[in-house]
Amino acid sequence: MPEIKVTPLGAGQDVGRSCILVSIGGKNIMLDCGMHMGYNDDRRFPDFSYITQNGRLTEFLDCVIISHFHLDHCGALPYMSEMVGYDGPIYMTHPTKAICPILLEDFRKITVDKKGETNFFTSQMIKDCMKKVIPLNLHQTVQVDDELEIKAYYAGHVLGAAMVHIKVGSESVVYTGDYNMTPDRHLGAAWIDKCRPDILISESTYATTIRDSKRCRERDFLKKVHESIERGGKVLIPVFALGRAQELCILLETFWERMNLKAPIYFSTGLTEKANHYYKLFITWTNQKIRKTFVQRNMFEFKHIKAFDRSYADNPGPMVVFATPGMLHAGQSLQIFKKWAGNEKNMVIMPGYCVQGTIGHKILNGQRKLEMEGRATLDVKLQVEYMSFSAHADAKGIMQLIRMAEPRNMLLVHGEAVKMEFLKGKIEQEFSINCYMPANGETTTVTTNPSVPVDISLNLLKREMALGGTVCYGDGFLVSSEQALKELGLNEHQLRFTCRVQLQDPHSDPDTLHRIYTHLKSVLKGYTIQHLPDGTVMVESIVIKVSSSAEDPNTKVLLLSWSYQVTFLRC
């Protein structure tokens, strides 16, 4: 029986460094190649030695597919392709291809230039890596080779995020990457057709959450920001440069406009302008409303939001600052946080998930004393708020996707084990399909039961709904037996049997035959019985003839003749 094997190298019962190996129909595919924000050592990258102990990965992998530009999905890519060694194709969507190298370069700078780490990938490596990338369009069927085909679907989540459908023969797997089932202020909702994959590999970040309506959360967010500003506090919103940031910017921009607020809103890093520019050029990837109105008014041109300068952090008075990165683990957001942490008037709003080990994660867990580098401790007095704005599907969304795609098996990654366990139970109960949740390095094997495609001759197909006596020859042709013989160059051999039965009947030969005919007709119901003009009676294909004996005209000789095939008639 054919099998599909799935092995997470990262994101197995965990969030971060997503990297999943899939073996399907003799092809090996790597899905995502991310880094872990919570570690600074080897554990930062997936363990590629699982694939091979030494040497390059090229011959072990048929292709690599990156779902979106977040570093926990693409952060290890240059390391994998340039330092471990992989020269095969890497697929990602256009926006991901555009934005991914920028974030990688950013990440590299923080690690190498700021932290002084060596043995890390270089700018050149990022460039070389990106040269191996083949861009994917939505819904385009890409033939990786003669047998392996992949197709991208819209996933929401961030600009350019995609789900991929991977197909070899009649076996298939869908990998969702990160996705979002409800449209937000700048992106649409994920969508997939009823493709009935053998396995659906889904993220499960919010496996146990069923989030309230987006409107409520937005109102909550604005209220908190507003209150803080009113009492003269400073609000820090750690974000990643692209994605959530744009959504929150649109939100604040419209709110400031409506309320006529004057407090400044800043956006850190020089990436802002550039990031917004990407959104303008890739407007076809945003939601319906933005796409419709972009000619008249581009949503990504902000009036109230200005570029941030480091010196502004010490300015008196209220302000709102968007700063990168989003988990407070390094960079500008961390610097500002350190400055503002001591004042209880200030507020930090974490708009997304934070992986374990980051400061973001610690303060969200209520830690009020942080150990910083060099044994210093930091007292956290400012308000810490968590707003789940990260665009992941919640439990309801995941169930909705299962209903859309109708998979035969389900496999959860990118989530915490306890929460996965809960969701797994729910899925198995509601859909009666197997649900797996392998840990990193653990292989899940699913046997598939593919149908066998054959070509049937059209004549045969049209002729019969219930097929009988049909031959399949060579590999994959279905033809009638007669045609099979002809095409194989074989002659048909007729095997016939004849026997004589004598009976006494004073009637003339034709009369006897007719009597036999009527008798058979009344006895054998459901069979074709014919009285032919040449003086024979046919029961299906059995021939009956009558002749008189030469000696005695009252003795009739019945000739019965039938073919070998008749012995197989239903009796």
Next chain:
Amino acid sequence: MLDCGLDTTSVLNFLPLPLVHRLNRLLLLSFQELKECAGRVFVDSQPEFCLPERELLDLSTIDVILISNYHCMMALPYITEHTGFTGTVYATEPTLQIGRLLMEELVNFMERVPKAQSATCWKNKEIQRMLPGPLKDAVEVWTWKRCYSMQEVNSALSKVQLVGYSQKVELFGAVQISPLSSGYSLGSSNWIIQSHHEKVSYVSGSSLLTTHPQPMDQSSLKNSDVLILTGLTQMPTANPDGMLGEFCSNLAMTIRAGGNVLVPCYSSGVIYDLLECLYQFIESANLGTTPFYFISPVANSSLEFSQIFAEWLCHNKQTKVYLPEPPFPHAELIQTNKLKHYPSIHGDFSSEFRQPCVVFTGHPSLRFGDVVHFMELWGKSSLNTIIFTEPDFSYLDALAPYQPLAMKCVYCPIDTRLNFHQVSKLLKEVQPLHVVCPEQYTQPPLSQSHRSDLMLELQPPPMPYRRCSVLNLPFRRRYERVYILPELANSLVPSEIKPGTSVATVSAVLHSKDNKHTLQPPPAPPTKKRKRVIEEPPVVLAPKPLLSGAVPLEAFLATLQKHGISEVKVEETADGHILHLQAEDTLIQLEEDGTHIVCDNNEPLRTTLRDLVLRFLQKL
């Protein structure tokens, strides 16, 4: 239905729609609706278009319309509206968006200058026959229609289903369609229509030149049974690059002499290339201070839309988006105020307008749109130049109602679509079994009948078609795909008939749903009689094996001997032998393709003989 384009050349028979009515130079004929102008007669009415054939078949029976590019969908509202059409239209996103802009522009041009009534008297056959050419020769004039409304456009376009290049779309489970990049315009596509065994390619409006769109996908056209070829260049003798050079030099010459340049053009397509060319050209030609105007109700949208379709652009332009920079340099022209765009000549334009200048505006037929105004404004001065770049209209016919004209006319048609040389190279490459094309491509153009290089010469010769002709595509469908369920597949016992060829008899129930066929194991015979049989399961006949091979006489006799049948009299016949088993009073007739056992009332013997014969034969 493959494409539904609009024949707009019909509008050349009509008078231009002036923005301001000026009737003084028009000479009234015996009919109110016909006017003479510079020796030619024109219809004074809302211009009308020549539609695709609508009588040949019931449009409500069309399931699917495939659109190859935005120029080929202009008749869509005539087909999908008020005809009972309930099907789906497939097109790429740029095709839909830009097609919508072009339709919107057309409607806007027409509605801006409404004419009270449509002229119909001239269409009367008796009257039309009396008219001078080309009106006399116009065909199907009764089917000509006025422009559709915006409401009809919106309704028609709501039936469009978006597709991406190389996306495989299943139609009713029976065939699969897939658009391929054709390299001609943003989102332009050729189409593959295929089943598991047959493949038809529709090649329409393709280009091998490197302009802004994604290059043409040629390799996917390989192995076609039939290739339908249309949309070749209308200017087989004009080299687009040469024309572009001529365009630039004429433009520069006129400006330097203090004149204005008028470029009648469509709002999307070649204009992007013209602007890009000018972007590189204006500095070197010292035209930095000359204002360029692009006037169209959809000018802004067209320029904006062109920048957001990175996926559909050529590699160079895609790379720019990664930087991120706008893919087309007209963004920079706009930013530096060298190019300005206006929805019409009214409003801001009239106050900001400076001369000498270059104006891009439509419609290229010169019958409606803002171009009419510029013809009247600049036509009388020989300093000005009009440069025709669109190949759809004869420039002499377009200019006819404006004669006499003092302004210079330059004709540089830029048509990037395939020429005959490129087509024959392409066809050699992709090797379709049959080519189907319009009749016109199978002979040289009338005006250049000696140019045998301006026609398609193929082996086998292409199958030509003309309006309303019905062609049978030359292939026979022989096979269809069915899927054998794994349970059934496992139960098959293949036997090797000859090396490399195995045969198995399949006995199954065929399930057909949505044109997908599966073979399922036959249902087990019911073990118990149910009280009420609600639905009789299909009766499955046991397979009737066929026999093949022949029974060799000597070996058969030896076998008989072994089974204790030794008293055999062999008699030779024309076709074989008759064996008379004397002790048993039984005859066996052995022939090359048959064996006949004549045996009375002795079932055990018959069975034995049967089994012995079968030893020598192969069962299928």
